[in-house]
Amino acid sequence: MxxxxxxxxxxxxxxxxxxxxxxxxxxxxxxxxxxxxxxxxxxxxxxxxxxxxxxxxxxxxxxxxxxxxxxxxxxxxxxxxxxxxxxxxxxxxxxxxxxxxxxxxxxxxxxxxxxxAGLAERELGAGRGVDDMLAVFIGTGIAASLTVGGVAVGGGTNQAGELGHVVIRENGIECPCGQRGCLERYCSASSIGIAYAAATGRDAATSLEVVQALGSDPLADAVWDEAITALALGILGAITLLGTERIVLGGGLAAAGDKLVGPLRAKLEATVRVATVPEIVVAELGxxxxxxxxxxxxxxxxxxx
Known part of the structure; x- marks a missing residue:
């Protein structure tokens, strides 16, 4: 035509x-x-x-x-x-x-x-207006999209952004990737559900149940706090290295909104000594x-x- x-x-x-x-x-x-x-x-x-x-x-x-x-x-x-x-x-x-x-x-x-997903958020969503962005997508696993100086960073091997497989605990929980102590074994949506099921003695649970129980179930509060602590530790390394202006949180766990953003910001502010805690927002494009x-x-x- x-x-x-x-x-x-x-x-x-x-x-x-x-x-x-x-x-x-x-x-x-x-x-x-x-x-x-x-x-x-x-x-x-x-x-x-x-x-x-x-x-x-x-x-x-x-x-x-x-x-x-x-x-x-x-x-x-x-x-x-x-x-x-x-x-x-x-x-x-x-x-x-x-x-x-x-x-x-x-x-x-x-x-x-x-x-x-990071490109879409950077150009049309929650990353607009900044040149340095860390977009962290938290679902079954965890991965990140990096933008530095307005340029997406793929790395020489084109595999930059595997934040979920940064080791945060030596000899920690075994990960399917073959390492132990990977970040996503502690704060991915699936890992949060597994931790809550173990804490409550149930066969299975979801991260959504944890979020819904916050403030009314001390076990949910403890699981969530441990997950936020792990996530803050992983993100702290990234923002210290990159000098990030804005963190965009996406993936299924981002549906928690302020229940995720607020505690994460507080944990970073309590922990950071060298880096500056950047703006933290939830992804817009779902x-x-x-x-x-x-x-x-x-x-x-x-x-x-």
Whole structure:
């Protein structure tokens, strides 16, 4: 169709759902689709992503789709399009971009999901107006997106931001990554639920139950305080190193709002001696941050090329 606006397919692949949107360069969403993630079956995950893409290609009609921007968790090499490790999706050393690109017949650009969410918050959400930002996303695990001097920091290995695997306790709780004492073993949403279940003698519990019980259950208060103490310790190292202006808290645990922000700020202010405690805010874009960031990152890479 002559003069038709170009589009990209932006996808955010999480442990539970695959969210996809058809987006133009101005950020307008023309269609959306989603599917459940297929657990740890890597081939089934690829099939589910392909179905979302094909549904959006149908919606595109005659309008040209320039590329698929795919945001995934784990250890990814965005330059080669290879997912080195995404255990929850069933991928290890998997050339995801090439596989999907061959199936769909259009380029697939691979991104890290937290970097995408951080990009979206920096440009359109809670990170606007600052050049130095630490966006910390706390869900099943913990990861961060770093912005220094207005530039996103990927690092020489393109793996910067793995805050959840900074060791805060020597010989601490074993982490699936193989280390002991990783930050996310103490203050991720899943770890908070595990700690509360152990404290109450229950088979299972969630971080939401802990938040809801704050102020009325001393066990919930104790679990929350321990988690905030661990989170403050991990963030203290980052802000001391980076001189961060603003911390943006995202992910499922950020729904706690002031119950998270207030105690975290207080713990940092009581602990810090060298660094300056930055402004701490909650992310604004919610569950759409990843797919918005995937669209932004994809259009940027296309324009750079």
């Amino acid at each position: 002559a003069g038709a606006v170009s589009l990209v397919i932006a996808l955010d692949v999480g442990g539970t759902n695959i969210r996809g949107e058809l987006v133009d360069p101005a950020g307008t969403v023309h269609a959306a689709s989603h599917e459940p993630t297929a657990g740890s079956d890597g081939d089934a995950t690829l099939d589910a992503i392909e179905r979302v893409c094909r549904a959006l290609l149908v919606e595109a009609g005659d309008r040209p789709v320039e590329a698929v921007g795919l945001a995934v968790p784990g250890v990814v090499d965005s330059r080669t399009g290879v997912v080195l490790l995404a255990g929850n999706l069933g991928w290890r050393d998997t050339a995801v971009a090439d596989i999907l690109g061959h199936r769909l017949g259009i380029p697939v650009l691979l991104h890290h999901d937290v970097n995408c 569950q759409r941050a990843g797919v918005i960031g995937a669209a932004l990152a994809t259009w940027k890479r296309l324009s750079d090329d």
